[in-house]
Amino acid sequence: MPDxxxxxxxxxxxxxxxxxxxxxxxxxxxxxxxxxxLNLFKQAAEEKKDGQLVIDICQLKFMNSSAINMMTKFIxxxxxxxxxxxxxxxxxxxxxxxxxRLCINxxxxxxxxxxxxx
Amino acid sequence: xxxxxxxxxGDFRENLPASEEYLTIGFSxxxxxxxxxxxxxxxxxxFIADYYRSFHVDQQELKGAExxxxxxxxxxxxxxxxxxxxxENSMKFQLHSMGVSAKIALSxxxxxxxxxxxxxxxxxxxxxxxxxxxxxxxxDPQDLYFEIMRASAREENVEQSGMGLLSMVCDYGATLGxxxxxxxxxxxxxxTTMVCLRV
Numbered sequence: 255m256p257d258x259x260x261x262x263x264x265x266x267x268x269x270x271x272x273x274x275x276x277x278x279x280x281x282x283x284x285x286x287x288x289x290x291x292l293n294l295f296k297q298a299a300e301e302k303k304d305g306q307l308v309i310d311i312c313q314l315k316f317m318n319s320s321a322i323n324m325m326t327k328f329i330x331x332x333x334x335x336x337x338x339x340x341x342x343x344x345x346x347x348x349x350x351x352x353x354x355r356l357c358i359n360x361x362x363x364x365x366x367x368x369x370x371x372x
Numbered sequence: 373x374x375x376x377x378x379x380x381x382g383d384f385r386e387n388l389p390a391s392e393e394y395l396t397i398g399f400s401x402x403x404x405x406x407x408x409x410x411x412x413x414x415x416x417x418x419f420i421a422d423y424y425r426s427f428h429v430d431q432q433e434l435k436g437a438e439x440x441x442x443x444x445x446x447x448x449x450x451x452x453x454x455x456x457x458x459x460e461n462s463m464k465f466q467l468h469s470m471g472v473s474a475k476i477a478l479s480x481x482x483x484x485x486x487x488x489x490x491x492x493x494x495x496x497x498x499x500x501x502x503x504x505x506x507x508x509x510x511x512d513p514q515d516l517y518f519e520i521m522r523a524s525a526r527e528e529n530v531e532q533s534g535m536g537l538l539s540m541v542c543d544y545g546a547t548l549g550x551x552x553x554x555x556x557x558x559x560x561x562x563x564t565t566m567v568c569l570r571v
Binding site: 262279281284318320323327329331350352355362363 | 406407410413414442445446449450452453456457460464518521522524525526533535536539543
């Protein structure tokens with residue numbers, strides 16, 4: 255699965271570490287522009303469905319509402335639509351208010367979601 | 373005052389107190405390809421957020437209070453998020469045939485920031501937008517926010533979900549209001565969205 259990157263962001267998946275790292279600013283235009291990233295998330299989750307997957311957003315500086323929408327779609331995909339038996343952990347920064355709020359919102363959609371603030 | 377050609381919704385304040393610190397940016401969404409203009413959104417949003425940051429630090433110094441860096445960065449992030457969402461919306465919905473520039477104004481007060489963005493839309497777009505606003509006003513924002521998240525996940529490419537506006541209320545505690553005014557030639561509608569953020 256190739257990484258996805260642009261001059262403003264990068265999404266890297268390392269299967270051996272079962273970790274997707276998101277960096278930079280996600281400011282793409284609407285849901286269609288986020289499809290490749292959403293598909294990478296979904297493929298990684300399918301691959302690790304009987305184990306654990308980590309999404310690390312500590313180095314993510316900014317997300318627009320379309321990026322938030324992409325994250326909520328992913329959470330709904332694994333928790334509700336496909337009901338994958340995966341253990342998903344989101345790692346975010348404790349002192350960045352929007353990251354903490356995103357974790358709270360995603361956990362409301364998926365109560366089993368493991369969120370780690372550091 | 374609203375009149376027959378003007379309608380107000382939500383928490384729209386027509387007579388804002390004069391602000392000694394303000395910033396206005398005008399832009400013509402139709403002049404350049406959307407993708408090119410889209411790339412400028414972050415630049416403009418960063419500019420507004422840094423303008424606010426500078427004001428906030430000065431205010432803290434005047435009060436003799438020590439600025440809390442984490443707090444400042446979090447409010448800066450909020451200002452950037454709201455500015456960027458407003459820019460994105462104005463670019464998505466601006467009626468290009470309308471010869472009026474879109475305009476964002478930022479007014480700074482001691483405990484509040486008021487964003488006001490105006491852009492032209494067609495009459496048809498204004499009807500669709502007003503239906504969304506009615507749904508927004510008549511529901512609990514948190515319930516609507518999560519309802520839209522769940523619905524969006526089940527449908528392919530749901531555009532214009534209004535999540536950006538809802539997140540301003542649900543994630544940042546902002547209040548929203550709108551003013552719709554028919555243009556003099558009765559051809560289209562000038563929509564002003566007002567967002568008030570307590571800081």
